[in-house]
Amino acid sequence: MGTGFDVNIMEEELGIIPRAVHHLFKGIEERRQVAQEQGRPVPEFKINAQFLELYNEEVLDLFDSTRDMKQKSHIKIHEDANGGIYTVGVTTRTVSSETEMMQCLKLGALSRTTASTQMNVQSSRSHAIFTIHLCQVRVCQEGENDNKVSNGNGEMDEYETLTAKFHFVDLAGSERLKRTGATGDRAKEGISINCGLLALGNVISALGDRSKRASHVPYRDSKLTRLLQDSLGGNSQTVMIACISPSDRDFMETLNTLKYANRARNIKNKVMVNQDKASQQISALRTEIARLQMELMEYKTGKRMVGEDGVESFSDMFHENSMLQTENSNLRVRVKAMQETIDAQRAPESVSRPGEGGTEEIGNMIQSYIKEIEDLRAKLLESEAVNENLRKNLSRASTRQSFYGGPGSFSNALMAPEKETADIIELAKKDLEKLKKREKKKKKR
Structure with a gap:
């Protein structure tokens, strides 16, 4: 995923998160340049970042350097009216460039919980979720919106607000205690990791199977699935990358991982643009006004008429x-x-x-x-x-x-x-x- 920050890493070996961050800011800059070339107002972007860690079924804030590992986390998970998941008590950092975003990622990655096992010298003992919130305010494409703001030349520009959320999830690998040789706290961490992956697998199976999806999807069985609820079955596009081993000793783990990822392919989501409620309502009213204007014109020209029984x-x-x-x-x-x-x-x-x-x-x-x-x-x-x-x-x-x-x-x-x-x-x-x-x-x- 790109949270290791190895020394002298080549550009072609960069992880998913650094590549995605670079692509995101490159797209923002291109949109601003296109707006300037066309003489339109430059769209405004607001970008926030959060970095969470799920350690032993406790949600921890990796941006909070003053947290005490011995104390219980006070972060709460809530759901809004539209089915979106948000957290309360998490540090949110506003960034304006790719460099600042990578600094935030590096700061949070250094605070992650890692330990050594017989299979990995620096094994992740938790699931990590790096979240980017993007808000864009741009000129309405249709040019008929009622959200009008003066541009200084006597004309009125019409704006709409679009939002997006990116979840970059670094899942810890499933562990067999016999293979890892974990004992004590390491064994407890491994059990917690496997419980989270099991709950995630059950949710993926329920979403991929149409008959099960209609009845119940067990999002609340784990905090991991609860945090990813709107990313798995909501208004989103999800990509899963499976990490496997070429060794014949790991054949069973490789096979189970591929089966796990294959079930995620059966999930079908219908994606829509995230507009604010005002923009959605204005767009619907604009369509209705155009229809009524056309109908009124037909009545005026005598094309339409209403009979004595009230039938058009x-x-x-x-x-x-x-x-x-x-x-x-x-x-x-x-x-x-x-x-x-x-x-x-x-x-x-x-x-x-x-x-x-x-x-x-x-x-x-x-x-x-x-x-x-x-x-x-x-x-x-x-x-x-x-x-x-x-x-x-x-x-x-x-x-x-x-x-x-x-x-x-x-x-x-x-x-x-x-x-x-x-x-x-x-x-x-x-x-x-x-x-x-x-x-x-x-x-x-």
Whole structure:
């Protein structure tokens, strides 16, 4: 996890926490630069850090250097109305840079409880949880929020608040007393470690099994699972990294560890953005206002009406207007196609006239061919224009579905023009086939 702080460690050998901290502050700096380049207000970030240790089922504050190991911890674990877990009595440090964050991590890591066993010279005798709380205040992306603050130029900027919590958990390895040779306090610590891992495994099994998840998840069996409650089954994404040994002597431990981690893969969480309640409510109200404005506009234009029985419906005038608009657009397409046909027929007049050695029959035949070709071209142009009109109508109908919850009668009425277009295209194909056959017969003659 990166809490050892070995001397002269290479960059590619850094642990998970140092890498995550570097990535976090790099992302913050990139967001600030993008805001400056686009001329928008720079988002504000507030970052806090906590470092807890779970030793013999006691929650200890690693940032508190004055704590007495002999006294009982007074840290309490609570749950808020949204299911989030928070602690009371824990030291919280505000940091503003990657260097300060790493200093906090190093300070807490040096206070962790370690001891020597037959399997590890510097064995962790506790579970450690390094928590980062991130709060971001940025300009609302939609630009329609009601949280408006003046930017000094007479305009109003709209802000929203987003929060996130990162739990970096360094779990102590499971121990067999026979292998570690632990006695006395070391044996008691090993038993406490195994109890915490067992409770965590039971929670993972309950969350991964859909039938068990619906009944009861034993979060309260251990303080470890209680602290990680919102990280395992809440609004979060969880990654578990299993540490195994290549030695054949540790085959059973390796197999059990892989099974343990494999069960965590079955947990499926639905992640959502953590917005403050004011932003969520304003966003919902903004959507409702847009829907009501659209509905009011439809009433004003006569598109919607309320009958005597109080049932809402579309007015007959709206349906008639829609049909007239469709017919008008079709007539315009026909006029355009006819105009192009006339222009095309005027161009090859010299071809239709027989030459010195030609006959009137050949000229009439060529003239009929040209007429058939231009008729087919007119129908093809008309069908293409009708298809384009249908695409536009379908796109409008799809946008209306977001306000009315489903397809309306207007989208159903589009099926008839679509069928008519298909018939026109099919007729044009048949005419082209006939024309090709006639040309082949004329060539044979």
